[in-house]
Amino acid sequence: MIRNKVYPFYFVGGALLLYVLFFVLPSVMGLYYAFTDWNSYSPEVNFIGLDNFALIFSSSQGYLRYISNTILFTFATIVTKTVIALGLAVLLTRGVRRLAHVHRMLIYLPAVLPMLAVSLIFKSILNPATGLLNESLRNVGLGFMAQKWLVDINWAMPSVIGVDTWKGIGYIMVILIAGIEAIPREYYEAAEIDGASGWQAFWRITIPLLMPVLAVVTVLNLLYGLKVFDVVFVLTKGGPGHATDTVYTIIFDEFSKGRYGVATALSSLLFVAMIGLGYFVIRFMHRDTEA
Amino acid sequence: MKISNVSLVALVLVALLLIACGGGAAPTQAPAQPTTAPVATNAPAPTNAPAPTNAPAPTTAKSNVTITYMASQDWITDAEQELGKKFEEQTGIHVDYQIIPSDQYFNVLQTKLNAGEATDIFGGQSGVTDLKLQYNVEKNAVDLSAEPWAKQEDPLVAAQATVNGKLYGLTYWDTLGNVWAVNYNKDIFNKYNLSVPKTYADFKAICQTLLKNNIQPLFEPVSDGWHHVLWFPELGPRYEQVTPGLADQLNDNKAKFADNPTMLDDLTQLKELYDLGCFGKNALSDAYADRTKMMSDGKIAMTVMSTGFPQEVEKDYPNVKADTWGFFVMPLADNQLLNVNPAGPTKFIYSGSKHIDEAKQYLNFLMQPENMQYYIDNSPRANTLPFTGAKNKFTPELQAFFDAYKDKRGTVYQTAVNYVNPQWIDIGKDIVGMFSGTLTPKQVLETIDQRRADMAKAAKDPAWAQ
Known part of the structure; x- marks a missing residue:
């Protein structure tokens, strides 16, 4: 009752209107088009039921491979970014004291660069014949480690994941540092008095108290990973073959071919997956902290 | 009070949804508008x-x-x-x-x-x-x-x-006046006593001889996504020669790429050349923009380029004269016909x-x-x-090449067969998949058929109506 008096319901009206107009309606309309044969070749738009989804999930069309590539990319980047960023965050809050801010800034720096620029630079670095990486490896006698990073079917996806991780860890690290610094130092002092080792303090204090932040970081990485496009498009264009094609590169491809119905079905599928998985991750990690 | 608030919000939402549904008809009609009231009708006005x-x-x-x-x-x-x-x-x-x-x-x-x-x-x-x-x-x-x-x-x-x-x-x-043909370095061919191939077997033997002598046989810039596709639809005249009327049958949906043995031979042989290393170690990352540079130093013997390529090389590297190069048609599937694309x-x-x-x-x-x-x-x-009125600047070599194929020519399949050219880049990806071993030549052809069917159905092509 008190809350009602302080905040009359119509205060939310403007925001609600904009939200419905620009978010709810396009989503609903998008969902509708996913059930049609809307394309650029024909002026007619016919309701075709679940045909677009049947096409996406049929094994002959290759869409399942793009979905599995997207899941692989998402899972791998969540793990690599979170683990490395967590290690760096702990190192730069509890370990390295000297010039810690400079180190943080240097690690964060790639996050402010446009992905397009980063990808173009790495495309040059990873060129198998003339790239900096292979040249360096050859010059220090490690030529056997030189790979066809972006054009070998086995190395293309790990290379894309590597570039994305390099760019993304700084951002995740900054969020985790904020989380770690919010943990009261008294807990660590008490643990030290009780004879806990650094490793035990990390697992028993840092990780549990960081769980809400880790949940946020995971959801951010999850949503980013599922809708990845730019890094793949610039580095490999989905190749070699279709080895690194993801859902969004295919949505772009389908849209540019004028197959709007299939493209909308794919994006609707992704929309539902993002909401579902995001909700699941938050609930799962929240329950973990409560336990 | 609480109930009325909730109902008001619900009302707004329902109203908006109704607006959306009402407006929904417009977007569904939207693609129709340009054809019923074509924007293009504004265009002829200036003419x-x-x-x-x-x-x-x-x-x-x-x-x-x-x-x-x-x-x-x-x-x-x-x-x-x-x-x-x-x-x-x-x-x-x-x-x-x-x-x-x-x-x-x-x-x-x-x-x-x-x-x-x-x-x-x-x-x-x-x-x-x-x-x-x-x-x-x-x-x-x-x-x-x-x-x-x-x-x-x-x-x-x-x-x-x-x-x-x-x-x-x-x-x-x-x-x-410009067709895609194999441009070969005559000096290298003379040095290793090689002659213009008439069959795929000849061509493969040339590549193997060159490989033995540490010369990269072919420059093939796959990274651009389109160039390596030339090896397939440009051989349309050969497919037509082996199966007369094939282009018409394909356009009438009475034949399929996947059922054609000549096309299968073409892709199988292309894969064999890749596996033998004829395209070099870095074909997948080689770029078309580097073509003159790559071909100028005499370390690569051949490349599929337009017949104007020798002049391009000479322009960029004046010491490599245009008459360094000779031409022959792409000999996959034993092709000996000139590919013309209007x-x-x-x-x-x-x-x-x-x-x-x-x-x-x-x-x-x-x-x-x-x-x-x-x-x-x-x-x-x-x-x-x-x-009409445009003059040509054919070199004697090129004139001789065109003269040799004066009566042995045909139209390439990206032009003769519907729904091939629009999937050019997709075919390129499939061929890279074939090079990498994730697709077989037969699967590449089946995928082309599938995409043709998708496009034809979307375009409501009567040949695909059944």
Whole structure:
């Protein structure tokens, strides 16, 4: 009752209107088009039921491979970014004291660069014949480690994941540092008095108290990973073959071919997956902290 | 109070949804609008009032208009850009060339056309299927049939830019005097006592000899996504020779790529060449832009390039003379026929452009005899242009090559067969998949069939109606 008096319901009206107009309606309309044969070749738009989804999930069309590539990319980047960023965050809050801010800034720096620029630079670095990486490896006698990073079917996806991780860890690290610094130092002092080792303090204090932040970081990485496009498009264009094609590169491809119905079905599928998985991750990690 | 608040919010939501549903009909009709009330109908108007087109490049009233022209990276030559500067000097109209990397061009163009935001002039590959399916020229391009240059164009070439009797594009490209052929370094061939191959077995033997002598047999820039595809549809004349009437059967949906043994041979042999290392260690990352550099130092013996390539190399590396190179047709599947493609990069004027007249002026300017000649003389890859009055600059070697295949030629399949050219980049990805071992040659052909069926059904092609 008190809350009602302080905040009359119509205060939310403007925001609600904009939200419905620009978010709810396009989503609903998008969902509708996913059930049609809307394309650029024909002026007619016919309701075709679940045909677009049947096409996406049929094994002959290759869409399942793009979905599995997207899941692989998402899972791998969540793990690599979170683990490395967590290690760096702990190192730069509890370990390295000297010039810690400079180190943080240097690690964060790639996050402010446009992905397009980063990808173009790495495309040059990873060129198998003339790239900096292979040249360096050859010059220090490690030529056997030189790979066809972006054009070998086995190395293309790990290379894309590597570039994305390099760019993304700084951002995740900054969020985790904020989380770690919010943990009261008294807990660590008490643990030290009780004879806990650094490793035990990390697992028993840092990780549990960081769980809400880790949940946020995971959801951010999850949503980013599922809708990845730019890094793949610039580095490999989905190749070699279709080895690194993801859902969004295919949505772009389908849209540019004028197959709007299939493209909308794919994006609707992704929309539902993002909401579902995001909700699941938050609930799962929240329950973990409560336990 | 609480209930009324909730009901009010619910009411707003329901109202908005109703608006959305009511409005929903409009977007579903939206794609129909351009065809029922075509934007293109605005376009012919200037052709009905062709004053500016009949007075090309007026020198009197200069306008300060900028027209935009978007094309794939290799379609806008230095010579054309120079002509663009001259055009600006004469008319005051600035041409802003927007050059897009070739592997992304069709996606970017399609997206812009579909979003209604194309440039004043846009480049596209001619070919009747492409005109209808890729560019929907009846909606997106201006009818240029009444332009003064329209009758100058070679009928075979003009037919590829014509839909329902209307000419929509200017194919300012050497389509007839320039074919894709294997350009080979005669010095290397002489050194190892090699001769022009007549069969695939000969060709493979040449590659193996070169490999033994540490010479890379072929330069194949796969990274661009399109070049390595040439090995497949450009051999259309051979497929037609082995199976007469195949193109018609494919267009009538009475034959499939996957059932054709000659096509299967072609892809299987292409894969074999890749596996043997004939394309070099870095084919998948080699770039078309490096072609003259890669071929100039005598470490690679052959490459599939246009017949204007020798002049290109000489221009970039004057010590490598054009007569270093000889030509032969791509010998996969034992092909010995010349591949001719009357379709090529073509300029279309966007029907939604605000500067249709200025764009027409630009095309008229390019078609003036002295400008055509300037283009031919200064474009290494152009040996001529497909217009009456254009002179050619064939070298004796090239003249001999064309003479040798005078009666042994045919049309390439990306032009002769529907729904092939629009999937060019996709075929490129499939072939890379084949190189990498994730697809078999047969699966590549099946995928092509599948995409053809998808496109044909979307286009409501009667041959695919059953």
